[in-house]
Amino acid sequence: MAVRAGTLSIWAGAVSAALVLALTLGTLGAVVWRADGFGALGPRDWGYVWFTVWQAAASAAISVALAIPVARALARRQFWGRSALITVLGAPFILPTIVAILGLLAVFGRTGVVSEVLSWAGLEPISIFGVHGILLAHVFFNLPFATRLILQGWLAIPAERFRLAASLGFTVSDVARVLERPMLRDVVPGVFLVIFLICTTSFAVALALGGGPQATTVELAIYQAFRFDFDLSKAALLGLVQVMICVVAGALVFKVRLPSTSGVGLDRVVRRWEADGLGLRVLDALCIGLAAVFLLGPLSMIVIEGIGGVFSLPGSVLEAAWSSIWVTVVSTALCMALALSMALAVSRLSAGAGALVEGIGSLTIAASPLVMGTGLFVMIFPFADPTALSLPVTAVVNAAMALPFALRALVPAVRDLQAGYGNLSASLGISGFTWLRWVAVPRLRRPLGFGAGLAAALSMGDLGVIALFSNPDVETLPLALFRLMGAYRLEQAAAAALVLVTLSLAAFWICDRGGRVDVDV
Amino acid sequence: MNHLTLAAGLMLSATNALAETPALTVYAPDYFGSEWGPGPAIETAFEAECACDLQFVTGDLMPRIMLEGARIKADVVIGLNTDVTKQARETGLFAPHGQDTSALTMPIEWTDEIFMPFNWGYSGFVYDNTKITNPPSSFDALVNSDEDWKIVIQDPRSSFSGLALLLWVKSVYGDDAQLAWEKLAPKILTVTAGWSEAYGMFTDGEADMVFSYTTSPAYHIMAEEDLTKSAAIFEEGHYLTAELVGKIAGTDQPELADQFMSFILTDGFQMIIPEGNWSYPAKLDFEKLPETFQTLPTPPKALLYSEEEAAALRDPAVEEWLSALGR
Structure with missing residues (x-):
């Protein structure tokens, strides 16, 4: 049974890794496909590299x-x-x-x-x-x-x-x-x-x-x-x-x-x-x-x-804050599902395969948001109106962007858990959901909370892929801030920034705190 | 993909339900459609006379047009920049605008039959008149000045205003543009990717001058009652930037699109521009401008390259700029 649970978590990790690959290399591939191949780099470009x-x-x-x-x-x-x-x-x-x-x-x-x-x-x-x-x-x-x-x-x-x-x-x-x-x-x-x-x-x-x-x-x-x-x-x-x-x-x-x-x-x-x-x-x-x-x-x-400007902020900024909270909740949940499944897979795979999965999990930070956004646009456009999907797309991209950070928090902890409790769990025949519920989650509370906190805070503050997906009727808080700045309203933008920082910190604090309940540190 | 198809299907049926009211889809830059831009007021004004639903779709225009190509969903595209219309024209997606542009209130003659301007402005350096009491009156005076002014500009590789500055210097100095940049270099505090960062640095007092528009002070005067911001007027003339609108040839709402195109040149649209965009309307009598706009100083001459010239000059001019500022 323990073997089956192990295989399952490796599968879940593989699916997550595949999703991340689709978002990074897949979007890059979509851009290459749309462009009919790669261009060439000049000496200036190598200087930039x-x-x-x-x-x-x-x-x-x-x-x-x-x-x-x-x-x-x-x-x-x-x-x-x-x-x-x-x-x-x-x-x-x-x-x-x-x-x-x-x-x-x-x-x-x-x-x-x-x-x-x-x-x-x-x-x-x-x-x-x-x-x-x-x-x-x-x-x-x-x-x-x-x-x-x-x-x-x-x-x-x-x-x-x-x-x-x-x-x-x-x-x-x-x-x-x-x-x-x-x-x-x-x-x-x-x-x-x-x-x-x-x-x-x-x-x-x-x-x-x-x-x-x-x-x-x-x-x-x-x-x-x-x-x-x-x-x-x-x-x-x-x-x-x-x-x-x-x-x-x-x-x-x-x-x-x-x-x-x-x-x-x-x-x-x-x-x-x-x-x-x-x-x-x-x-x-x-x-x-x-x-x-x-x-x-x-x-x-x-x-x-x-x-100074917080109390004179227009209602639309508060609506934007609400959208941001919604995006944050979804992308944090998604990010943690990806991160936990990948971390569990890493702990059960050989060192080399584990490093590969972890490496894939880190790819999203190196992926250019512009390339990712363009690739997603190319992929979505034939099937649906990309602008109508601006919030879900933002949530998915933010989850992917936060994944490497959540992974960094989880991987060492899951590895320790596996080393410390793996044999005992196997000998007791605890596996699957029971194992997650009684062994993994209680022991991983702190890194899970910390990872979710990072993901939530990042997701709140990230502009996502707005260049092609912005929608005048739906805005997130970072987008509202960006629009205020573009319209000379720097004072209101400063106030929106303060709201943003406060919300991000609150999101981080709630998750991180949640991870420390029942733990006396 | 099943979910996406399902989502698309749902949206399609939602559109069908509203089929009695025809919809006009207008692609616009992000700023235009936002609450702080002119979009919402324009939408209200146009919908009052068209019995239609005007929908703005916002984002980076050129990449979006190029990506969608012949399958473009727009009926009209508004907010294209004068310096990059060559690529837009070459897509062949646009039809003649069909409007009479002989009586525009712009300092240049407009003969383009595809793209039509709806607003315009002069580029310019904005300064704090309580700190700088002897502003430069020409480009030469600026680059040769002994004053230790610190200026923020935008990068011509990532920002339209940065590109406008590049072309302005080119149009004033021609082959000596690189030399002018080298002389200006010590005064350049930094270069930013976009206009907002640069303008923020200026209003926070980090920079003495910022490259923006001669109409920027109007915002501070009208919205903040702040009279301390002024634009330096240069005797060589200022580079002009205009924003353009074009009709998509393959539109399925040709009549509505035409109606919108002619609405753009009416007072109902043009009166929204000064305070919606903080720029000059393309066709509005001087006395109908807000008082502040009437009192803004204007340069003696407008400079503008044709799109062919701008496209040909851009890469070499960026090279000169990089060499001069690359230190």
């Missing part, structure tokens, strides 16, 4: 390097407001790019808070525009996400291990060597990959903060090919280049990663005896404090600029 790869690698490396000490500090300290801080730190990740750009400028811009303070002290103001501006923005977006995932890894180390370590008289470096580094070796490569891939598809941020056309990414070239030249064959080729970047990066990362099974514990509060020294306390406080200031600064500016 190179720039895309190196800025993404640098952004991901810095984000991860900074996230490790912050996550470690959060993992070993308990303080008032800790869980609220962790939730709020998720906000930058889901900000619409245009809102994030203006928020960052309000702090780090020529007339931003930092420059004001510097000039007040008689110093030169800083300039954010340049490669450092791109890195700053990408770290701002991704540091919280990296921190959350790495923190998740830390929390997955059973408290008993730390207890045992303390009773054996482990020092901080012993704990790092025996418990923490193996965990990081497992978690960090995947986190790096996801952030690297997000950064490869950045274009509005890279261009705006890069200070000029030297900061051109592949996605901008796709946009140009699609929107100005209407050169589908070139757009398709560039989309394929992006997928290749993803495949190569994925292969490298899975080579570096050392999967570790952290084992099974009782999920008790972790007390860290070895890290009680004053020096370490100060260090941790500093890490948390600096990260909080860096991330909350631009967020506060968004709140300050938006709060």
